[in-house]
Amino acid sequence: xxxxxxxxxxxxARAAGVxxxxxxxxxxxxxxxxxxxxxxxxxxxxxxxxxxxxxxxALVTRTGTRLAIAVIGHTAAVLxxxxxxxxxxxxxxxxxxxxxxxxxxxxxxxxPGSLARLxxxxxxxxxxxxxxxxxxxxxxxxxxxxxxxxxxxxxxxxPSFDVDNRAGTDGVVRHLARTGRRRIAMVTGPAWLPCxxxxxxxxxxxxRDSGAEPRVVTGDFTAARGAEAATEIMARWPDxxxxxxxxxxxxxxxxxxxxxxxxxxxGDVAVAGFDDIAFAGLSRPALTTSTHPVEDIAAAAxxxxxxxxxxxxxxxxxxxxVVRDSA
Amino acid sequence: xxxxxxxxxxxxARAAGVxxxxxxxxxxxxxxxxxxxxxxxxxxxxxxxxxxxxxxxALVTRTGTRLAIAVIGHTAAVLxxxxxxxxxxxxxxxxxxxxxxxxxxxxxxxxPGSLARLxxxxxxxxxxxxxxxxxxxxxxxxxxxxxxxxxxxxxxxxPSFDVDNRAGTDGVVRHLARTGRRRIAMVTGPAWLPCxxxxxxxxxxxxRDSGAEPRVVTGDFTAARGAEAATEIMARWPDxxxxxxxxxxxxxxxxxxxxxxxxxxxGDVAVAGFDDIAFAGLSRPALTTSTHPVEDIAAAAxxxxxxxxxxxxxxxxxxxxVVRDSA
DNA sequence: TATTGCGGTGGAAGCGCTTCCATGTATGGG
DNA sequence: CCCATACATGGAAGCGCTTCCACCGCAATA
Numbered sequence: 052x053x054x055x056x057x058x059x060x061x062x063x064a065r066a067a068g069v070x071x072x073x074x075x076x077x078x079x080x081x082x083x084x085x086x087x088x089x090x091x092x093x094x095x096x097x098x099x100x101x102x103x104x105x106x107x108x109a110l111v112t113r114t115g116t117r118l119a120i121a122v123i124g125h126t127a128a129v130l131x132x133x134x135x136x137x138x139x140x141x142x143x144x145x146x147x148x149x150x151x152x153x154x155x156x157x158x159x160x161x162x163p164g165s166l167a168r169l170x171x172x173x174x175x176x177x178x179x180x181x182x183x184x185x186x187x188x189x190x191x192x193x194x195x196x197x198x199x200x201x202x203x204x205x206x207x208x209x210p211s212f213d214v215d216n217r218a219g220t221d222g223v224v225r226h227l228a229r230t231g232r233r234r235i236a237m238v239t240g241p242a243w244l245p246c247x248x249x250x251x252x253x254x255x256x257x258x259r260d261s262g263a264e265p266r267v268v269t270g271d272f273t274a275a276r277g278a279e280a281a282t283e284i285m286a287r288w289p290d291x292x293x294x295x296x297x298x299x300x301x302x303x304x305x306x307x308x309x310x311x312x313x314x315x316x317x318g319d320v321a322v323a324g325f326d327d328i329a330f331a332g333l334s335r336p337a338l339t340t341s342t343h344p345v346e347d348i349a350a351a352a353x354x355x356x357x358x359x360x361x362x363x364x365x366x367x368x369x370x371x372x373v374v375r376d377s378a
Numbered sequence: 379x380x381x382x383x384x385x386x387x388x389x390x391a392r393a394a395g396v397x398x399x400x401x402x403x404x405x406x407x408x409x410x411x412x413x414x415x416x417x418x419x420x421x422x423x424x425x426x427x428x429x430x431x432x433x434x435x436a437l438v439t440r441t442g443t444r445l446a447i448a449v450i451g452h453t454a455a456v457l458x459x460x461x462x463x464x465x466x467x468x469x470x471x472x473x474x475x476x477x478x479x480x481x482x483x484x485x486x487x488x489x490p491g492s493l494a495r496l497x498x499x500x501x502x503x504x505x506x507x508x509x510x511x512x513x514x515x516x517x518x519x520x521x522x523x524x525x526x527x528x529x530x531x532x533x534x535x536x537p538s539f540d541v542d543n544r545a546g547t548d549g550v551v552r553h554l555a556r557t558g559r560r561r562i563a564m565v566t567g568p569a570w571l572p573c574x575x576x577x578x579x580x581x582x583x584x585x586r587d588s589g590a591e592p593r594v595v596t597g598d599f600t601a602a603r604g605a606e607a608a609t610e611i612m613a614r615w616p617d618x619x620x621x622x623x624x625x626x627x628x629x630x631x632x633x634x635x636x637x638x639x640x641x642x643x644x645g646d647v648a649v650a651g652f653d654d655i656a657f658a659g660l661s662r663p664a665l666t667t668s669t670h671p672v673e674d675i676a677a678a679a680x681x682x683x684x685x686x687x688x689x690x691x692x693x694x695x696x697x698x699x700v701v702r703d704s705a
Numbered sequence: 706t707a708t709t710g711c712g713g714t715g716g717a718a719g720c721g722c723t724t725c726c727a728t729g730t731a732t733g734g735g
Numbered sequence: 736c737c738c739a740t741a742c743a744t745g746g747a748a749g750c751g752c753t754t755c756c757a758c759c760g761c762a763a764t765a
């Protein structure tokens with residue numbers, strides 16, 4: 052059983068009758084090699100089932116080839132949301148195309164310094180931060196500068212990719228106003244997420260322009276909170292005729308909450324969400340919402356990091372209004 | 379800017395006035411070290427912001443500490459399903475608790491041999507295979523034997539964790555029968571997924587017992603396919619009075635397809651799903667389904683691998699009937 | 706006082722790989 | 736026919752780390 056040792060480059064070289072240097076050149080495809088040597092090494096690799104050791108390679112090349120994805124805010128809410136899964140899936144897909152490994156990291160919101168510790172391996176070629184907060188992004192070690200991107204707007208010095216929720220919100224709220232809604236409430240996302248500010252801002256602007264007062268309630272992107280929030284809103288402002296939630300999950304929850312209250316949708320109150328998740332079209336009434344190209348955004352972030360493109364500043368992806376039955 | 383080099387163990391040793399060997403002992407916590415040396419090294423580590431290089435460490439210890447998660451069947455269907463995201467999230471969570479890194483891999487269905495190549499780093503401490511197929515599991519390199527687990531039942535020699543979809547299906551179909559449904563159709567998952575067989579088996583048994591003929595249509599776990607399948611079923615067997623789908627997503631799609639056909643649910647046709655995803659309770663009518671503790675299952679698989687527990691054979695997690703409005 | 710034992714320590718080897726550099730070995734032109 | 740040029744090759748160094756081993760000084764024992 053001692054022979055069970057996995058083959059090393061030395062074994063390959065010996066089997067091929069060349070030096071380790073030559074074997075390395077052939078395997079990596081870098082540097083000159085005669086056809087003859089190439090063939091023999093290739094054969095030996097196949098025969099021995101040789102697979103280069105990533106650690107050893109990373110150690111010498113100093114070129115960590117691993118994309119780290121750090122998700123900030125490790126709470127049940129984050130786990131339930133399909134959002135994170137979609138980001139992961141898409142980023143991992145991009146990485147796989149480039150034959151880059153992906154590593155996942157859950158960072159508690161309270162301890163953003165943990166992002167620093169994440170540089171451990173130095174083996175990582177890049178970092179994508181999901182749900183970025185300013186302190187978290189600022190704790191990213193210098194070593195990685197230029198190889199970091201954020202999904203969701205955060206600090207200034209890191210290229211960020213996010214949906215244009217300002218324009219998206221504007222579109223949804225204007226649609227509500229256009230269809231005769233005058234007392235529109237909004238359920239935001241968690242307060243610590245900087246990205247929500249822009250949306251709330253857009254909402255406020257439209258509502259104020261129509262001469263009404265903003266009615267904002269803080270949410271957390273969950274359905275449960277959506278039901279609660281709807282109840283709160285109807286209790287506090289009984290004449291509310293529209294609820295806009297910055298998350299479809301929350302909007303679906305609100306739909307449920309309103310249903311429980313005996314409020315008809317869209318008859319009495321219109322409901323609109325944001326994200327256009329797969330289920331938005333399947334609810335009754337089908338949810339009016341605004342698209343959120345999560346996969347595109349995550350892919351862009353991953354690409355920016357892996358290709359070392361210095362797409363500085365924030366890039367916003369368009370969000371399109373999807374009118375269904377709920378508003 | 380040349381000083382920007384990250385600190386190495388040598389730097390720490392020099393700063394602490396000890397040898398590299400001693401520094402290593404203190405940092406790893408292995409082996410003897412005087413309190414004095416311990417303090418000085420600790421201080422130096424803090425001062426220099428030293429973080430051990432994972433590659434170098436892995437190279438010498440040969441003890442890769444990384445949990446690889448391989449998802450088989452890299453198609454759009456797999457990407458859309460919240461299932462994979464939930465598995466990833468949960469497994470990554472378990473790994474994070476043990477301070478183990480997680481790496482993600484998408485394996486095309488057609489090339490299961492790619493699982494072998496995954497052993498590349500040898501740096502991995504374990505492997506969790508999602509959606510396992512027999513050929514894929516059999517291609518797992520020997521090096522990893524004993525450190526592999528599957529989410530979903532697959533080959534015999536690898537410990538597998540899955541929902542008991544036999545009992546779950548039995549419960550759902552019996553519920554349908556109990557509530558007067560006599561001509562029950564079923565939409566399965568993709569044919570290549572071995573786990574579906576058990577469910578189909580349970581369905582067949584119950585239906586046969588009631589003296590009816592099975593009506594099985596192959597699905598792929600997507601909502602789109604659910605709508606299609608519902609249409610197919612009603613065309614082929616117009617007297618169908620219940621549709622059971624092995625995935626909530628598909629069931630929701632069926633709900634939609636039936637709605638488009640003008641079929642009332644549950645009046646004309648009852649619909650039931652499987653998984654009890656977050657949205658199942660939010661649809662109109664709310665979906666009757668059976669629970670699927672994905673997070674528990676994924677966590678168990680991750681734990682089995684990381685703790686080197688030899689939980690051989692398949693472990694099934696209970697699935698509980700959730701009766702809502704659609705059936 | 707001479708011996709043993711032991712915890713603390715540094716020297717040095719080596720994990721598997723890439724890459725610089727010097728050394729061949731064929732090729733073309735003068 | 737000889738030298739310059741190119742290319743192919745092997746030797747050797749070294750990436751940052753762990754760990755074996757020999758060593759040293761000290762306290763406890765004979």
